[in-house]
Amino acid sequence: MPDFLLEIGCEEIPARMIDAAREELKRRVSDVLVRERLAADPVLEPFSTPRRISVLARSISGSQPDLEEQVPGPSYKVAFKDGEPTPAAQAFSRKVGVDLAQLEKITTPKGEYLAARVVKKGRPAAEVLAELLPKEIAGLYWPKNMYWRPGDTNLRFVRPIRWLVAMLDGEAIPLEFAGIRAGVSSQGHRFLSSSKVSFASPAEYAGKLEQAGVIANPAEREQRVRKALDAATRALPGARWREDKELLNTVVNLTEFPSAILGSFDPQFLSLPEEVLVTVMRDHQKYFAVEDDQGKLAPHFLAVLNTDRDPEGLIRHGNERVLRARFNDARFFWDIDQKVPLRERIPLLKKVTFQKDLGSYYDKTRRVQRLASLVSEALRSAEIQVRPGVVHKATLLAKTDLTTELVKEFTELQGIVGGLYARVQQLDPALPEATRFAIADAIYDQYRPESMEDGVPRTLEGAVLSISDKADSIAGMFALGLVPSGSKDPFALRRQANGIVKTVAEHKLPLSLRALFKDAREGYTGSEAEPKFKTIGYTSEVADFFHERLEFYLREVCGYAYDVVNAVLAAGADDVADAIARAEAVAHVRPSEDFESISIAFKRMKNILRQAADTGKKIAPAMDAAAFTDEPEQALGAAVPQAAEKVRRLGEEKNYQAALQEIAQLRPVIDKFFDKVMVMVEDERVRANRLALLQAMLNEFSTMADFSEIVTEKK
Amino acid sequence: MLQQPYDLEVGAGTMAPETFLRVLGPQAYNVAYIQPSRRPADGRYGENPNRLYKHTQLQVILKPPPEDVQDVFLESLRAIGIDLRKHDIKFEEDNWESPTLGAWGIGWQVMLDGLEITQFTYFQQCGGMDLDPISAELTYGLERIAAFLQDVDSIYDIVWARDPRTGEERTYGDVRLADELQMSVYNFEMADVERAWRHLELYESECKDLLDQWNDVAASCNSVARRRFPLLGAFDLCLKCSHLFNILDARGAISVTERVGVIARIRQLAVGVAKAWVAQQHAEAPTAVEVAKIAD
Numbered sequence A: 001m002p003d004f005l006l007e008i009g010c011e012e013i014p015a016r017m018i019d020a021a022r023e024e025l026k027r028r029v030s031d032v033l034v035r036e037r038l039a040a041d042p043v044l045e046p047f048s049t050p051r052r053i054s055v056l057a058r059s060i061s062g063s064q065p066d067l068e069e070q071v072p073g074p075s076y077k078v079a080f081k082d083g084e085p086t087p088a089a090q091a092f093s094r095k096v097g098v099d100l101a102q103l104e105k106i107t108t109p110k111g112e113y114l115a116a117r118v119v120k121k122g123r124p125a126a127e128v129l130a131e132l133l134p135k136e137i138a139g140l141y142w143p144k145n146m147y148w149r150p151g152d153t154n155l156r157f158v159r160p161i162r163w164l165v166a167m168l169d170g171e172a173i174p175l176e177f178a179g180i181r182a183g184v185s186s187q188g189h190r191f192l193s194s195s196k197v198s199f200a201s202p203a204e205y206a207g208k209l210e211q212a213g214v215i216a217n218p219a220e221r222e223q224r225v226r227k228a229l230d231a232a233t234r235a236l237p238g239a240r241w242r243e244d245k246e247l248l249n250t251v252v253n254l255t256e257f258p259s260a261i262l263g264s265f266d267p268q269f270l271s272l273p274e275e276v277l278v279t280v281m282r283d284h285q286k287y288f289a290v291e292d293d294q295g296k297l298a299p300h301f302l303a304v305l306n307t308d309r310d311p312e313g314l315i316r317h318g319n320e321r322v323l324r325a326r327f328n329d330a331r332f333f334w335d336i337d338q339k340v341p342l343r344e345r346i347p348l349l350k351k352v353t354f355q356k357d358l359g360s361y362y363d364k365t366r367r368v369q370r371l372a373s374l375v376s377e378a379l380r381s382a383e384i385q386v387r388p389g390v391v392h393k394a395t396l397l398a399k400t401d402l403t404t405e406l407v408k409e410f411t412e413l414q415g416i417v418g419g420l421y422a423r424v425q426q427l428d429p430a431l432p433e434a435t436r437f438a439i440a441d442a443i444y445d446q447y448r449p450e451s452m453e454d455g456v457p458r459t460l461e462g463a464v465l466s467i468s469d470k471a472d473s474i475a476g477m478f479a480l481g482l483v484p485s486g487s488k489d490p491f492a493l494r495r496q497a498n499g500i501v502k503t504v505a506e507h508k509l510p511l512s513l514r515a516l517f518k519d520a521r522e523g524y525t526g527s528e529a530e531p532k533f534k535t536i537g538y539t540s541e542v543a544d545f546f547h548e549r550l551e552f553y554l555r556e557v558c559g560y561a562y563d564v565v566n567a568v569l570a571a572g573a574d575d576v577a578d579a580i581a582r583a584e585a586v587a588h589v590r591p592s593e594d595f596e597s598i599s600i601a602f603k604r605m606k607n608i609l610r611q612a613a614d615t616g617k618k619i620a621p622a623m624d625a626a627a628f629t630d631e632p633e634q635a636l637g638a639a640v641p642q643a644a645e646k647v648r649r650l651g652e653e654k655n656y657q658a659a660l661q662e663i664a665q666l667r668p669v670i671d672k673f674f675d676k677v678m679v680m681v682e683d684e685r686v687r688a689n690r691l692a693l694l695q696a697m698l699n700e701f702s703t704m705a706d707f708s709e710i711v712t713e714k715k
Numbered sequence B: 001m002l003q004q005p006y007d008l009e010v011g012a013g014t015m016a017p018e019t020f021l022r023v024l025g026p027q028a029y030n031v032a033y034i035q036p037s038r039r040p041a042d043g044r045y046g047e048n049p050n051r052l053y054k055h056t057q058l059q060v061i062l063k064p065p066p067e068d069v070q071d072v073f074l075e076s077l078r079a080i081g082i083d084l085r086k087h088d089i090k091f092e093e094d095n096w097e098s099p100t101l102g103a104w105g106i107g108w109q110v111m112l113d114g115l116e117i118t119q120f121t122y123f124q125q126c127g128g129m130d131l132d133p134i135s136a137e138l139t140y141g142l143e144r145i146a147a148f149l150q151d152v153d154s155i156y157d158i159v160w161a162r163d164p165r166t167g168e169e170r171t172y173g174d175v176r177l178a179d180e181l182q183m184s185v186y187n188f189e190m191a192d193v194e195r196a197w198r199h200l201e202l203y204e205s206e207c208k209d210l211l212d213q214w215n216d217v218a219a220s221c222n223s224v225a226r227r228r229f230p231l232l233g234a235f236d237l238c239l240k241c242s243h244l245f246n247i248l249d250a251r252g253a254i255s256v257t258e259r260v261g262v263i264a265r266i267r268q269l270a271v272g273v274a275k276a277w278v279a280q281q282h283a284e285a286p287t288a289v290e291v292a293k294i295a296d
Helices: A014-033 A087-096 A125-138 A202-210 A217-231 A245-252 A267-271 A274-284 A314-338 A346-351 A360-382 A388-397 A405-410 A416-424 A433-447 A460-480 A493-507 A513-522 A538-558 A564-570 A576-587 A594-612 A631-652 A656-664 A667-676 A683-701 B069-079 B142-150 B172-190 B192-217 B223-228 B231-248 B255-280 B288-296
Strands: A002-011 A044-049 A051-055 A065-077 A102-107 A112-120 A163-167 A185-187 A196-198 A259-264 A289-291 A297-305 A353-355 B029-038 B052-064 B089-093 B096-098 B101-112 B115-126 B138-141 B159-162 B167-171
Touching: A002 A014, A002 A202, A014 A044, A014 A245, A014 B089, A044 A217, A044 B192, A051 A202, A051 A433, A065 A087, A065 A163, A065 B115, A087 B029, A102 B029, A102 B288, A112 B029, A125 A163, A125 A314, A163 A185, A196 A202, A202 B167, A217 A259, A217 A297, A259 A314, A259 B089, A267 A297, A267 A314, A267 A564, A274 A289, A274 A297, A297 A314, A314 A405, A314 A416, A314 B172, A346 A360, A353 A360, A360 A388, A360 A460, A360 A513, A388 A460, A405 A416, A416 A433, A416 A576, A433 A460, A460 A493, A460 A513, A460 A538, A493 A538, A493 A576, A513 A538, A538 A564, A538 A576, A564 A576, A576 A656, A594 A656, A594 A667, A594 A683, A631 A667, A631 A683, B052 B142, B052 B172, B069 B089, B069 B115, B069 B138, B101 B192, B115 B142, B138 B142, B138 B167, B167 B172, B167 B288, B172 B231, B192 B223, B192 B231
Parallel strands: none
Antiparallel strands: A002 A051, A002 A163, A044 A051, A065 A112, A102 A112, A185 A196, A259 A297, A289 A297, B029 B052, B052 B138, B089 B101, B096 B101, B101 B115, B115 B138, B159 B167
16 A cells, blocks of 8 residues: 655745645545545645645555446347347447356346446556646646746646656656656755755655755644744743734745744834834734733834744844835835825825726715715614714725825725824814714724624724725626626625625614615716616626625624525525524524424425416415314414514514514414315315415515525425 | 847836847847836935835846746856855745736745845736747846845945045945936926827827838838838837836826826837737848849
8 A cells, every 4th residue: 555645846836825725736636546446535644835735645555446347238138039149249248358158147127138247457556646647736726827838828837837746655656747757856945955855755755855944744834933933032021922823824835944033123113003013014024023011012023034044143134124124114104194184185086096997086985975974874864873973074084095105105004094194183173082083993994804804893983984985896896897706806895795794794784785785876976987887787786796795694604504594585685784683583493393393384385385376376365364164274364464463563673583483383373274274275266265375474474584495304 | 148228218127128029929038138227106306215216127038937947046146145045035926017018927026034136027928919938037126136235224325336446435325316316306396297298199109100100011022121110119119108107107197097098008009019029020031032122
């Protein structure tokens, strides 16, 4: 049972793409092994560094097992006449290469047939893998790839491939890809090792590479980085490095052999806001921030290197110089920006493009102001105390930081810089400080949540600004037909839509998405963009888009079961907060037996009504309770309007749990009805009336959720 | 091959004909040249120690890229005295795109102890055409590298020259500060917008006319006329348009809605020249008969 190793050696893969590719390669190799019967339950260890992705499979079969198959031939009647084999039998025998004497008679549901037992010989693993793996390598997904071989513009990979290792125990398999023959040699660290690395067996992989300065296992590299950061920080008593999962992952994928150094910067830079310093350190330089035992930022940083040490301090010195230049820039920009306060920058937004067809940020500001005031009004009429003055000022200034030198240089500080400047600048002498801070916070938070893990804007006004800004963007793009599809979402509309959903959900805002996006689109009336808008499809596309987003939120973030989510969204996906409340109620009652029974009943009702519609059976326009004759139908006929009344009232109070209880209490009377009463009787009037009863139930009780979507044990 | 810098205003070594035109078509080519690169919007009046209106690139094109191109690059760093064992080198994803040239590529920014010193790009497209073979472009930022080697905080402190007899030093600031200050004033405050637009339109229309004339010549059977047609002249005009665009942009004279349109116009010129150039380079040499005819 040999071990198998596959290593693709190439030029530095972008850090952000490595993890997904490594896992995909592992999956693909596993699939091939199982499909080709070389391993039933393969144990694979994947590796990756910036310059390689690899998979090690332990104890696979050296060759495929022989496959014995029964190949059916002609029917027995055709194969033998008077006990003698016919030409048909002989042809079959020749075709499968089995003597007539060895052929068998088998009995199938269709009758008796001639059959041959054929052994398909298993091929050697080396042959199978060499043949099939190139396609898997070629099939790896890369968000961006390139071609590099002269004359072969179709061969694409993330970066040029420079070597391949493919070996079964000690022998290379005859695999070729991108003009490279696989061997048993790899490359060590560019600078820590000088020569090729050869493996006598796959089991040597990690160890030999480590000797050559490459830590192939990413989890081990991460541990080393953490230890190195800890060790470097120990030089400062009481200090800690700031955890940053994403940055950690990035540096793990930027190094083959990581170590860390502690650098310092001039403490006077600490007069700049922490956000600015940390963003510059993290985004541009990939440094970790350091804090003292009080949690305050310390004038130090940690850099992770792709080498083993820095004995002369040259690397630290170089990094310190770069950081000093960056911080000097930041301070310079901060100071120079104060000369033109935010409120004077509004006209400058006319020169900043939002999107080539949708105009400038000045235009956007006007639209978002309008939309935000509509949203505020809607919320205020629902008794939610949004401060219109704060919204007005915040939306007016929200984008002005795009004209600042600081944001032009460090674009990831958008919103944050606006908020910080609003905090320190005099927006309006008449404004009380608390109001100014509220405006500043709204501007600061406008781009949150950056991801589903991130928090939403802290205040109502921040939520209104954030939602309006995002809705304006989404509306404009959708109206232009720039709808996200598959993996293409260049304007990150999905992320923005997720943001709207999360913000509405967490602030429990009673907003209609349909109304929001109708208003948002109307904001473009009279603009230069409008003539370019499509005239149909907008409303349904936006609705579908948000249906998807809300589904995602309910399932992935709230953790509701998919059938609960389907049931709830079938009854309405327009009001996010309401959908969540309904989902919570449904999830709560779902385990109960009564509810299970109700779901079954609703499926039945829907089926009957569909059947009726398909066969053209009439349904009475309204149920006539007086016409019910049997006791069970009379009972149900009486119970339904009563329950419906309660359900409607409870629904208006948003007391969904109680409403569901009311419906659940109908279980005995519904069950008895379906037990004893036949709906599809011959008598047209009776049938029509009974169908009307079912229809009434469906109408009254499906406003919260479509119970037929709930998955039940029984049918 | 070592070449001279191009003697027209360009924003990067990529725009010089030695790159823009040489990467097109099938012919192999290896060239290196220094290229002073003017980027009006990057001017900082000589006050920023790291940013210049005109910085100096070492531009290298390797077509096709050798298999050990990364090693060749690293060797070039060793050759100028950077001991790679004592420093931290990383290749970080950075792809490059020039909408005006219809060009883009995939590659890295090479980081040396946290400082970006080189843009390393595998060209995929240029002049709107897929390239085959591709070229590797190595663009070194010379001021940065010099500051690194001399261990100075500001590029203006780079020692530019030292008198062999007296030991007196001249810094980069001595030779460049006035240029940086004055050109920043010109580009941001005083360049005449009206005239700049007019210049741009004149160069643009002349370039277009030449390209139109080329179409007639290309269709004719006159291979001598084809070979001597001044596509290089047309390209110069295109470069002038590009530089004027950069000045107008620095002046804040290009509105949001205009911007996309102007870029498209310049791109059209660049792509037109590129396509014509490829066709021209594939033209056959004139036959003896044709040469004789012209001589008559």
